[in-house]
Amino acid sequence: MSNKKLVTIATRKSLLALWQAEHIKARLEALHPDLQVELLPMSTRGDVILDTPLAKIGGKGLFVKELEVAMLEGRADIAVHSMKDLPVEFPPGLELYTICEREDPTDAFVSNTYTNLDEMPAGAVVGTCSLRRRCQVAARFPHLKIHDLRGNVQTRLRKLDEGQFDAIILATSGLVRLELEQRIRLRMPPEQSLPANGQGALGIECRSDDSEVKALLKPLEDTDTRICVLAERAMNRRLEGGCQVPIGAFAQLHGDQLHLRGLVGSPDGSQMVEGEIRGAAADSESLGTQLAEDLLARGAGEILQAVYQNSEA
Numbered sequence: 001m002s003n004k005k006l007v008t009i010a011t012r013k014s015l016l017a018l019w020q021a022e023h024i025k026a027r028l029e030a031l032h033p034d035l036q037v038e039l040l041p042m043s044t045r046g047d048v049i050l051d052t053p054l055a056k057i058g059g060k061g062l063f064v065k066e067l068e069v070a071m072l073e074g075r076a077d078i079a080v081h082s083m084k085d086l087p088v089e090f091p092p093g094l095e096l097y098t099i100c101e102r103e104d105p106t107d108a109f110v111s112n113t114y115t116n117l118d119e120m121p122a123g124a125v126v127g128t129c130s131l132r133r134r135c136q137v138a139a140r141f142p143h144l145k146i147h148d149l150r151g152n153v154q155t156r157l158r159k160l161d162e163g164q165f166d167a168i169i170l171a172t173s174g175l176v177r178l179e180l181e182q183r184i185r186l187r188m189p190p191e192q193s194l195p196a197n198g199q200g201a202l203g204i205e206c207r208s209d210d211s212e213v214k215a216l217l218k219p220l221e222d223t224d225t226r227i228c229v230l231a232e233r234a235m236n237r238r239l240e241g242g243c244q245v246p247i248g249a250f251a252q253l254h255g256d257q258l259h260l261r262g263l264v265g266s267p268d269g270s271q272m273v274e275g276e277i278r279g280a281a282a283d284s285e286s287l288g289t290q291l292a293e294d295l296l297a298r299g300a301g302e303i304l305q306a307v308y309q310n311s312e313a
């Protein structure tokens, strides 16, 4: 009989989600020898609806609701999330307690033919399901075609290999975690593809009143990542952006100075508002809000309004 303390992680069943949950399980068990961590794999609505562009099924919390119910009902204690998929608000009783060290935040260019978007000829087809990636490719490479690409990382790579696309764009971090790094032709610089808020970072959600679990999670916290991700999320929140929006937000720390870049665009690339701000890391959230206000003053609100109206149709 073992009387180890048990912590249960609610997780989606995709390979990436399972990898992320296993990763946190391994880190927690290494930190706390008396702890046993189990996974509770679950399906979410976002995993079930596979054939509709995500923007059309109204993405807020699409991949997290079932996990949150499991925590509230006590069937699980924590959930491990990709920060970029997380809604801004949490249900009463739950909170985002830990933000872990960020993996490479860039987007990855993946192709069996080309090494870079610059090389692709007119009419070549790029696959992505993200409005943010679509808008940036369309604005910077107007001669390329962009087609929707959904599914988990393995499905997307299979569709590329079957020849449905000449290139696809995925998060670098997801490919690295799944040991698919060799598929990456280029880690795209932020000037070419500004990442989504939170991209590459994992967050851990738990019950607000669970001080025992919080004590176990505490050593997983990464302060620098938190500062950057909070700036990015504050920008998104001020823009009232959900998780499926043509918004890029990317912060970097240089000592105690934060550099935050932001972008809002129309999915067809015809309009794009870009901006940046620098300031003290201690003011990260306020820098995010200020940059959002700068973008709004330059037309970002009208662009987003048009996107939301289209996705309700």
Ligand SMILES: NCc1[nH]cc(CCC(=O)O)c1CC(=O)O
Pocket (backbone or CB within 6 Å): 082, 083, 084, 085, 169, 170, 171, 172, 173, 174, 198, 199, 200, 201
């Ligand atoms: N939108 C899906 C999603 N959510 C999180 C990741 C992995 C990257 C991360 O940890 O931010 C991905 C895959 C992708 O965008 O290619």
